[in-house]
Amino acid sequence: MSGKYKTPLLDELEKGPWPSFVTEIKKAAKKSPMADDELGQLEKSYRTKRGYWKHGGIVGVLGYGGGVIGRYSSLPEEFPGIAHFHTVRINQTSGFFYTAEALKMICDIWDKYGSGLTNMHGSTGDLVLLGTTTENLEAIFAEYSSRGWDLGGSGSAMRTPSCCVGPGRCEWSNIDTLDITYTLTQEFQDELHRPAFPYKFKIKTAGCAVDCVAAIARADLSIIGTWKGNIQIDQAEVKKYADAGMNIQAEIVEMCPTNCMSYNGTLKINDAECSRCMHCIAKMTKALRSGKEKGATLLVGSKAPIVVGSLLSWVIVPFIKVDAPYTELKDMIRKMIGWWDDTAKPRERIGEVIEAEGMRSFLEAIGVPAQPQQVKEPRKDPFFFWEESDFQK
Amino acid sequence: MSGKYKTPLLDELEKGPWPSFVTEIKKAAKKSPMADDELGQLEKSYRTKRGYWKHGGIVGVLGYGGGVIGRYSSLPEEFPGIAHFHTVRINQTSGFFYTAEALKMICDIWDKYGSGLTNMHGSTGDLVLLGTTTENLEAIFAEYSSRGWDLGGSGSAMRTPSCCVGPGRCEWSNIDTLDITYTLTQEFQDELHRPAFPYKFKIKTAGCAVDCVAAIARADLSIIGTWKGNIQIDQAEVKKYADAGMNIQAEIVEMCPTNCMSYNGTLKINDAECSRCMHCIAKMTKALRSGKEKGATLLVGSKAPIVVGSLLSWVIVPFIKVDAPYTELKDMIRKMIGWWDDTAKPRERIGEVIEAEGMRSFLEAIGVPAQPQQVKEPRKDPFFFWEESDFQK
Amino acid sequence: MALPKRQTDIGPPKYDQFIPPVIKKNYGKWKYHEVLTGGTMVHVAESGDTLHTVRVASPRILSTETIRDICDMAERYCEGYLRFTTRNNVEFLVSDKSKMEPLLKELKEKKYSVGGIGPRISNIVHTQGWVHCHSACTDASGMVKAIMDDVYDYFTTKELPNKVRLAVACCVNMCGAVHCSDIAVVAVHRKVPTINHELVTKVCEIPTTVASCPTSAIRPNPKEKTVTINEEKCMYCGNCFTVCPPIDIHKPDEDGVAIVVGGKIGSLRTSPKFSKLAIPFFYNEPPRWPKVVAAVRNILETYAKNAKKHERVGEWIERIGWESFFKLTGIEFTFQHIDDFTFARDTFRTSAAFKY
Amino acid sequence: MALPKRQTDIGPPKYDQFIPPVIKKNYGKWKYHEVLTGGTMVHVAESGDTLHTVRVASPRILSTETIRDICDMAERYCEGYLRFTTRNNVEFLVSDKSKMEPLLKELKEKKYSVGGIGPRISNIVHTQGWVHCHSACTDASGMVKAIMDDVYDYFTTKELPNKVRLAVACCVNMCGAVHCSDIAVVAVHRKVPTINHELVTKVCEIPTTVASCPTSAIRPNPKEKTVTINEEKCMYCGNCFTVCPPIDIHKPDEDGVAIVVGGKIGSLRTSPKFSKLAIPFFYNEPPRWPKVVAAVRNILETYAKNAKKHERVGEWIERIGWESFFKLTGIEFTFQHIDDFTFARDTFRTSAAFKY
Numbered sequence A, B: 001m002s003g004k005y006k007t008p009l010l011d012e013l014e015k016g017p018w019p020s021f022v023t024e025i026k027k028a029a030k031k032s033p034m035a036d037d038e039l040g041q042l043e044k045s046y047r048t049k050r051g052y053w054k055h056g057g058i059v060g061v062l063g064y065g066g067g068v069i070g071r072y073s074s075l076p077e078e079f080p081g082i083a084h085f086h087t088v089r090i091n092q093t094s095g096f097f098y099t100a101e102a103l104k105m106i107c108d109i110w111d112k113y114g115s116g117l118t119n120m121h122g123s124t125g126d127l128v129l130l131g132t133t134t135e136n137l138e139a140i141f142a143e144y145s146s147r148g149w150d151l152g153g154s155g156s157a158m159r160t161p162s163c164c165v166g167p168g169r170c171e172w173s174n175i176d177t178l179d180i181t182y183t184l185t186q187e188f189q190d191e192l193h194r195p196a197f198p199y200k201f202k203i204k205t206a207g208c209a210v211d212c213v214a215a216i217a218r219a220d221l222s223i224i225g226t227w228k229g230n231i232q233i234d235q236a237e238v239k240k241y242a243d244a245g246m247n248i249q250a251e252i253v254e255m256c257p258t259n260c261m262s263y264n265g266t267l268k269i270n271d272a273e274c275s276r277c278m279h280c281i282a283k284m285t286k287a288l289r290s291g292k293e294k295g296a297t298l299l300v301g302s303k304a305p306i307v308v309g310s311l312l313s314w315v316i317v318p319f320i321k322v323d324a325p326y327t328e329l330k331d332m333i334r335k336m337i338g339w340w341d342d343t344a345k346p347r348e349r350i351g352e353v354i355e356a357e358g359m360r361s362f363l364e365a366i367g368v369p370a371q372p373q374q375v376k377e378p379r380k381d382p383f384f385f386w387e388e389s390d391f392q393k
Numbered sequence C, D: 001m002a003l004p005k006r007q008t009d010i011g012p013p014k015y016d017q018f019i020p021p022v023i024k025k026n027y028g029k030w031k032y033h034e035v036l037t038g039g040t041m042v043h044v045a046e047s048g049d050t051l052h053t054v055r056v057a058s059p060r061i062l063s064t065e066t067i068r069d070i071c072d073m074a075e076r077y078c079e080g081y082l083r084f085t086t087r088n089n090v091e092f093l094v095s096d097k098s099k100m101e102p103l104l105k106e107l108k109e110k111k112y113s114v115g116g117i118g119p120r121i122s123n124i125v126h127t128q129g130w131v132h133c134h135s136a137c138t139d140a141s142g143m144v145k146a147i148m149d150d151v152y153d154y155f156t157t158k159e160l161p162n163k164v165r166l167a168v169a170c171c172v173n174m175c176g177a178v179h180c181s182d183i184a185v186v187a188v189h190r191k192v193p194t195i196n197h198e199l200v201t202k203v204c205e206i207p208t209t210v211a212s213c214p215t216s217a218i219r220p221n222p223k224e225k226t227v228t229i230n231e232e233k234c235m236y237c238g239n240c241f242t243v244c245p246p247i248d249i250h251k252p253d254e255d256g257v258a259i260v261v262g263g264k265i266g267s268l269r270t271s272p273k274f275s276k277l278a279i280p281f282f283y284n285e286p287p288r289w290p291k292v293v294a295a296v297r298n299i300l301e302t303y304a305k306n307a308k309k310h311e312r313v314g315e316w317i318e319r320i321g322w323e324s325f326f327k328l329t330g331i332e333f334t335f336q337h338i339d340d341f342t343f344a345r346d347t348f349r350t351s352a353a354f355k356y
Ligand code: SRM
Pocket: A069, A071, A087, A089, A119, A121, A122, A123, A124, A125, A126, A127, A128, A152, A153, A160, A200, A202, A217, A218, A219, A302, A303, A304, A305, A306, A307, A349, D126, D127, D128, D132, D133, D134, D135, D173, D174, D175, D176, D242
């Protein structure tokens, strides 16, 4: 079946040094007529400058409301192999760690039931299997789940949580991102698999403010590791950086956003003024280590631009301890989701609801007091509400 | 009539070093029963913690729609002297310059027809005469206008333009604030005296970005003097500042917002990067002078918080020449007002309308192209309009 | 007595009739100035001519008696020339330097307050209050007097890191520059207005009244020819009262003032800034509002102690962060501080970096 | 063939089964790392143990064949352990330093691209495009390939002032991180959608459709059981299409992409930032979008030439000002750049200080 189509436009994208997705599709097409039709339709898109996909009915596996994205070619006669071309979202491992053995198993099953094409990984974090038919879904699920793998989220549900590599390979991680992500994923299995929320809810966990998993920009709940206490300085290592040619004044001291550092042979930090932005630690990793009391900042609300414009997550809980079994964290998340679920209109993300209802009603519902850390600056216009409870003070 | 009231609360406000308005009212009350009743009612307000003024019908002088604020005590039986207590807004001189002779004339007439109390000056700029009756208005107007003084603005009209002292006594003024204000006031006499706008329209002119008349915060049109060309440096004077103990590095170089200065005995400015913020010039007035090509930035839209929240004016025309007879400036203002007048709902300030209609429609109407100087930053969300004209490019 | 013949649309007299000869000669040709004391300065022209200025505090409400006294002094020492500033102080324009001493002497004898020049506090921009405005939710002049008495030294002599601009607005119409002041007081209501329906029907235009509400709390009630207010949505701005007085916003026992800080107007160093809420409420305590006065002083002195030279209040706060401002001043942070108006979103913190 | 017994709600397998022994031993006890080359680094634990990483580019769309090849290498050099990064690169986790050389050799022979570590460009975050998404207004994978071919050196070897994060979103749903990227491409429509009313009546929920429109351009037409679009208000976001596909937003000849710049995610130095519009439109020019590629390179190189060390694109732009950004890059400023969405006001310049 393979090589059915001439693809002069796509062939252009096999040139050049960067690995080519066209080559990947062609590789799959050698074995899979689905992949070959995908190639053909894509060539057509390149010619006509438009896509040929459509939604269809909702598809999935028994007892689950998500994990599969139904996709159909709008040209099924021309490209019958992709008349159905659903994606299956397999919940990735925390931190995207794999063994060759596990990955090969995943490939074997996918070659059997699907197009042989994958996304490693989807933007939310799932291991995405790209292209199969409705009738294969149950088999795929049985094969994977029996081997210990489950589906990820889709639809108006908890989405597959994801995280940075954290303590697995990073000296800056203040929290166990991998374990938190694993634990929360387990905790919210029902919410993940059976969409019953107003809209999607994403959780991402980063070990520090560097935020290598874009938690603050792409998660309804962003858990970001941080610390209390002084930055630990190894002056001998500071000296080595200087000796190696680093301009500590220009690169570190002057770039410190709070101006709390000074350097004249020894490096000093006025820790009370430090905002824990991570710049100095990141650029002088051998010399500086974060403070000893570890915890996380919880931020809420980020999302893509539609409907109200892009949002970045907002600081809600400036500092919370997050140690196993994460009881406080879980409770807090349940409170957040509970309020949102009660309050949102359909297709309203939690950030949108907080904005519409006012931060106060959210904070009161989850039992968090007002704190200056939650805002960049206080309100400017003198229009503000009072509740009866404020008068009793 | 004077001294009718015991004013124990107000008397407290005659203590202390700052000049006392209570003393002023008492002084007037010695001659004017109106002022005495004002005092009595005010004492009552201090006791009950509320005001006792109300609107009434619109009052004014023949042929004018503004210049007088009708004001009535809501307790006319208790305080008959202020049953009517209107204010008369006399258009101040540009820069608030007076001769003793002129001021005394103003006082004489006011003693004759009013309470003897004034505000020197009102927030918009008028010389405010505080408290007279409806029947005196025509006489007051005849007396002042026959001597060369006119009423200021009120209501939905052009308001009395005002300005900083400018070339009258300031070395930094880039434009003739006094003459511009005088000329524009004359130009818009009809608009000033016969309210026919959707709402008020204020013009304030400052000679430089220091903005000693709060133009950018309190005027629908803010005219702010500026320059092109290099800042002129007198290195000998720089040295004198250094010798006198100024820390030029800390106070000037490091506070320059664009980081375009350097100092090591001589002061250098990279003028291409200078934003003309005025800091260095203001703090080293003997050493630095602005560039030689003079003009103004026109900003539009500032106002107090109701309804949409406080606005600061927005840069519309980054640089415009403003030399007598100010033809280009007048034309531009007429275009701005024309668009606003055509577009606004009642009680909508020009800034509110620009926000509601979009900056583009305003700029196109007044014939000003899009320029990066008009924004702090370009839009973020990828939702933007196209007009047919854009496709023709 | 026959009235003189009125003229219309003549505008104000031209400024050039009121400026002293030294200004006429050196108009637009000033070279530099020097601040001499807290209330005096000299401007030097390119020609070498000098003009001395003495700035004198004014309560802004001036009786004709006081104006005449000021005029007399202007005649004695300034050839009759004087001006007012944009912050309502009086400026004696002294062309002849030798007149400075006798002028200052007379001012001192008469207890005029000389000051407001340089890195100090100047007069408080404020408006009508209970003295004259139907909208007032506090008195402006009294509060100004109480505050200025307390921080008087900073007007006359003591230096601050930079100018500190104070303002008082007697209602949220903010006829002063409260929205862009270093430290300012604005009067606020805290209760939903009560409606006199009968009068509303008689005197108010329903669509204008409905449109006046920034939060869309007002709905027309066409059947009864009046309006209703959704209590949940009203934030007591009083705008409805301005267009329709039978909607009464005044509640003497729950009205009071808020304190806002960190605004500025000039473009020096940093962009003009809006003031932000520091303290959401104090009850009206006439005649001297002691809590307000103490709060202003606290903020002022915390600034004076902590800011760098040339830093304005808002610049200092932005450098240290608002969380530090609340810490240093000891001011409590409440739900009222968190914005919930149109642009609330932009005030929420979107960064993992902040201070505790 | 009987299927194995399915399990439900088991979640993903626990991560600890997939991490190499050196990580297990030093979990959370890493001390520092060193970047060795553009695509290799070593992490050193407090115990002194080391873990070498080799990062390899991935087109993200991977065939099982390629995955197997990668797995084979992982078995040969990494005891079978590997991971993927949050930007979809492959990382070989090398516990035995001596395996580095042979691994790199095999990768080179097989033309894998090693890079993306340190102050460089890494993989472009992107999503489905014409490959799989019904909403796509451009192709993502093809554009990524074209761009990365062009800036390839900045992935493998050349250094930049700091990391530069690129992203491509194939529609304004922005499934990537376009809204917070240093330089990103987002596909945009420019014409009002056309409505197939008959189908709308059949398949769409009218209230949801109406509510989906961010600008309230859609009104219900209850009589005909369909909707109408106010052309003046529509800004072609396509959100209506997502909830109601018979409202067709696709116009192949007028669709294309915009380029946004200056976003960032981390809180280092400055707060996370949204990307802002740099270039409002390029037509779709498959297969290699030459104008888009050139524009990305222009911005990248202008940044590389002008920014200070450690400055991200957005930090550089904010330091010099947007007016300078447009000047230095030679990009034209248009009406599209001026915001007119909800928060437009906050983007208007409210200062008399700016550069020409
Ligand atoms: C597969 C994936 C893109 C990818 O190639 O990686 C994806 C694909 C789709 N996204 Fe997404 N989104 C994906 C991550 C994201 C992200 C990024 C993230 O999660 O970190 C975002 C931005 C963050 C956010 O959640 O706001 C994102 C924001 C959206 C939106 C806008 C949501 C909003 O509130 O504005 C939509 C529209 C919708 O939900 O109707 C959407 C909708 C869609 C749909 C379901 C649209 C559709 O029906 O065609 C796409 C399915 C395409 C397909 O062919 O499978 N996708 N989507 C990502 C999920 C894979 C995974 O599970 O790992």
